[in-house]
Amino acid sequence: MPNYILFKNARLFDGFSHSPAPDSWVLVKDDRIASVGRGNPAAPAQACVVDVAGQTVLPGLIDTHIHSLLMGDEGLQLFIAAGVTSARDCGGRLEGVKAVQRALAAGDKLGPRLYVCGPLLQGSVQALPEPFASAMLESVESIDAVPGKVRPLLDNEVDCIKLYFTLPTETGRRIISYVGGNVPVTGHLGWMRASEAVEAGISGLEHVSISPFQDICPLQHQWGAQPSMMSREWGEKLRLGWQEADLAEARTTNLIAQMAERQVAMGTLLSVDWMTWNGFENTRRDPDRRYIPPAVLARHRAMAEALGGGEDWDLHLPGFGGTHTGDPRKALEKQLEFCRLLYAAGGLIVGGTDAGGVSMPPPGLSLLREIEMLAVAIGETAALRAVTSQAARYLRKQRDVGSIAPGRFADLLVVDGDPLRDVRELRKLTAVYKGGVEYRPAAILAGIPANSNYPSDKVTGGY
Ligand SMILES: [Zn+2]
Secondary structure (H helix, E strand, C coil), X not given: CCCEEEEEEEEECCCCCCCCEEXXXXXXXXXXXXXXXXXXXXXXXXXXXXXXXXXXXXXXXXXXXXXXXHCHHHHHHHHHHHCEEEEEEXXXXXXXXXXXXXXXXXXXXXXXXXXXXXXXXXXCCCCCCCCHHHHHEEXXXXXXXXXXXXXXXXXCCCXXXXXXXXXXXXXXXXXXXXXXXXXXXXXXXXXXXXXHHHHHCCCXXXXXXXXXXXXXXXXXXXXXXXXXXXXXXXXXXXXXXXXXXXXCCHHHHHHHHHHHHHCCEEECCHHHHHHHHHCHHHHHCCHHHHHCCHHHHHHHHHHHHHHCCCCCCCCCCCCCCCCCCCCHHHHHHHHHHHHHHHHHCCCEEECCCCECCECCCXXXXXXXHHHHHHHHHHCHHHHHHHCCHHHHHHHCCCCCCCCCCCCCECCEEEECCCCCCCHHHHHHEEEEEECCEEXXXXXXXXXXXXXXXXXXXXXXXXX
């Protein structure tokens, strides 16, 4: 006999609408949404009724950019605790990410529905140091190597192909044409320019701070054939380049127009810079800090021991300290402005976070920070669309996730507040449903071991 759940008296955000629909109901049958309506619900007598009067029901959130192999099981659970019911692994060795995907789908691990890209496709020059390199990268040494490297990924039914930093333009073009639109292709670009990738037919760009940079920054801050992003010099160029960029220049306005016309998604990953946005002292004392997963902490500890880290070693990107040249806040505000201009031009903004690759904010919770930053750039409703319906469309999974409509998976959130008025109200998440199964965020968080570097004596408040 089927299992029915009826949510009634909801303030409903379906993933699309510009204002919530009051007095709504949602009927779930097993793991899918059966019907949605307003007023008096028509439900089978045996339905389990959940009265959500005064609360908002919205689709489970989608993080379009995570690294599931870097965070351990505790990290995966955090997604559900934060209301993120779907995520795309945006770079990890194929066997590894496929194994995590299977374990999540079978219910052997608690975490989001996982879509996968497989490895990051770099050129012949190594883009990342260990331990990231062997967990995440695959080299495509030449144009001729493209079929041999890309065919097995398509045969293994990856959901996306991801181009990486040191991939030369010609090889990038060849990969995009070889994939032929069968799955989306996205890029964390460095050597290949965003404008070239858009012209070649790429579907998305990752990191607003990095992928469009070469088309936007003043010429003296462009990087050449730089082998790695893991250097202080590279970080300085990035910050100064953004700080001094003139977004009204023709090459920038052309890029924005082309991205909008072709609906190339901008995966924002603004929350990677949360510490700059939020301030270092606030971030030190942020209660989310206690949830940095043990696997991420262990990697940071090893990096700090090798590279020299201070007392707050758990907060910094490996290899980078807390000091900056230039004004990182100005650079970040310019990136928000780029998002605002792209959105105003009709472009596709989607939320992603690099969860697993960064420690703070922790997985899952980082998407809530991403949404806060996006809301500043494009407004509350557009920010929520960016992590629901728009993200699903970009991943080409809109028939399964990203909205509340008949036939979609019963992935939905119950929030004791109105996140369309203020996205920070997503923190008042009381229940998460994934495939019609209920989870309680507070219970999941209570089971995550606390970060021992977290200065709990100095902190007031909590999740
Ligand atoms: Zn990433």
